[in-house]
Amino acid sequence: MLGQLLDGRYRIIQPLGSGGFSQTYIAEDTKLYNTQCVVKQLQPPATDSKTLQLARRLFDSEAQLLHKLGNHHQIPQLLAHFEENQEFYLIQQFIAGHPLSKELRSGKTWSENYAIALLQSILQPLAFVHENHVIHRDIKPPNLIRRYSDGEIVLIDFGAVKQIGTQVVNHQGQTQITMCIGTPGYMPSEQGRGRPRFSSDIYAVGIIGIQALTGLMPDHIPEDPHSAEMHWRHLVSVSPELADILDKMVRYDFRERYQSAAEVLAALENLVDPYVLTQQSATRTYEPIFHTSNLQTCLNFPQSSVLQQCRQAVSLLPKLIYSVKESAPVKRSQEESGFYFQWLIANVFGYAGGFFLGFGILAIAGNFAAVCFWGLAVGVKEWFVLHRKVSFPFWSWILVTTLAFVIPFYFFGLNNWQYFALLHGLIVGLGQWLVLRRLVHRSGWWVLTNVLGGWFCGLISGIVLVWLLQKPKTINKR
CATH class of the missing domain: 1.10.510.10 (Transferase(Phosphotransferase) domain 1)
Structure with missing residues (x-):
């Protein structure tokens, strides 16, 4: 199902779960800015005409019901429903x-x-x-x-x-x-x-x-x-x-x-x-919103003998929330710096380590095998860092990264490094852009960064990637 386009509109990007008679996926609405939604695929237990007729009637009535229930803010909205290839699909609002x-x-x-x-x-x-x-x-x-x-x-x-x-x-x-x-x-x-x-x-x-x-x-x-x-x-x-x-x-x-x-x-x-x-x-009391000892006392609500102290602690909550908001940019900056250096190290070891290992160990099998290993090393190391921030199929990132090494090698070999680097940057930029465009806005900058960055793309693209991930299209991972 991954990559399949349903109703000419909803592209499946990730499985969510399955049951005895249904499958659930995350999809993107290609006609609404690639907004994420939930697709529930319902499979009738039989395909005879009477069972399908019953299922179709039941499906339509339940879809109308879900549409009505979606008026409540604590129930996902029904966005669409349709039948395709004797299977029934519900498209619902994605809840982060x-x-x-x-x-x-x-x-x-x-x-x-x-x-x-x-x-x-x-x-x-x-x-x-x-x-x-x-x-x-x-x-x-x-x-x-x-x-x-x-x-x-x-x-x-x-x-x-x-x-x-x-x-x-x-x-x-x-x-x-x-x-x-x-x-x-x-x-x-x-x-x-x-x-x-x-x-x-x-x-x-x-x-x-x-x-x-x-x-x-x-x-x-x-x-x-x-x-x-x-x-x-x-x-x-x-x-x-x-x-x-x-x-x-x-x-x-x-x-x-x-x-x-x-x-x-x-x-x-x-x-x-x-x-x-x-x-x-x-102040909803689910874990882990705050971790300070004073607020924890308040949120757990002690016995009545100390209730007055608890109320005094609650009265300090606005100041505490303000201080948490003030410190948030520092924490976020530290997280972004850590991610950037992880990305930089992955590229250094991927490009340099992959080159020396590929041509040092696999040279006996030929330059083509060495280049393939080189591309795989870069793709795997980049994915290992990036998959902690966003969710996407690992094979897509590794495949396009490997092709970005193989195709320039096919055209220019290893003798013309300038043209190799330019074509490599163009292909890796376009290929990885096809993955990133579903996850972040302004992903076109990724192509430009890789084309101009050449062999320094790890240093430059890391900065651009941190900037792009500041405003993802949806919350991918936490």
Whole structure:
């Protein structure tokens, strides 16, 4: 799929994940300034006409639903949907962030107020989903993205769309579901029997809350052997009020749970001091935003005996944020300098080391083999440094760099170094530009730099590369 153009517009550039009936990719919209988006490819389990007709009808209705749900700022917008070669595609907004699974690691426990803030951030978009009579069906940390721009949780990967890959038509023309939608540990018993309800989503969110407090994965949370209820309170120190809410969210009997996300939000609103909630909404408490000891005390919210001191620490937050912003350029400058010297060293060792190794060891195999090794050495060393800053297929960078050595050698050999260097700079500039243009703005400067730089392109291109990467088209890596 990599490099494939879908609907004459969306070029696949990177795989994101796969399931039993879907594949997810990052793509660039070639008709909208190469803006990145997410492509979900849905494959019906069969290609007979009745199954395809059912899948097509279901796909259209679910696409309309996703378009409507995308009006909420914590749900990705649906940009397009289409069918191609008997496969169905959804194009959705790309969310720059990290999955919640990076925060909820096994053995990592969080404070009570972190858990409350997390529950609220998940339940707010879920309440909107339930108001539109939709059950998500697959709420779990990998499907919850912590957005970098504002720290909010974004709800992705709705299970309703997955029905397209789970339904077939039997010989009698009846629809059959071939796979249960959901994830063990976050899926309650009624959903496992194929009868999900709004409270099934509530169960999953409650499990995530308990997971945050205890540091236990869902399958390690103890259960009462007689009632099958979660038995976790003895593992943590938590207020009885929050524990009661979580217990009600994860009741084994769905009739005893909260029946909608809005009900849980209403219960949580009465749980925390309004002053703390106001401060908390302004300073999200997920790791790793700040690391100073004073602020850490504030963010963990100590017991009531020292609450006044905590509030005084919170009052100093604007000054602290200002000081962090003031020091950011220094840190960024240090990072850029470190990257520049890594790039410079990679070019020095690539060009010089590759030349001496290639012609010293492979000369017996001929100059062509030595030149190929020379190009590979430069390409691999440059990619090793660059891939930590941006995400792209490694073979493309190494291939164009190697060709930039082989083609000049084919035309000029090794006797005319001036023409060799000029053509090398032109080819490496154009070839690597084809890769960089998807990642940064003003990438045309890369061609000019390499043509004029010649053999000094490592010294000059490193400066230009630092400048280009200051404003990437999207956040590629962190």
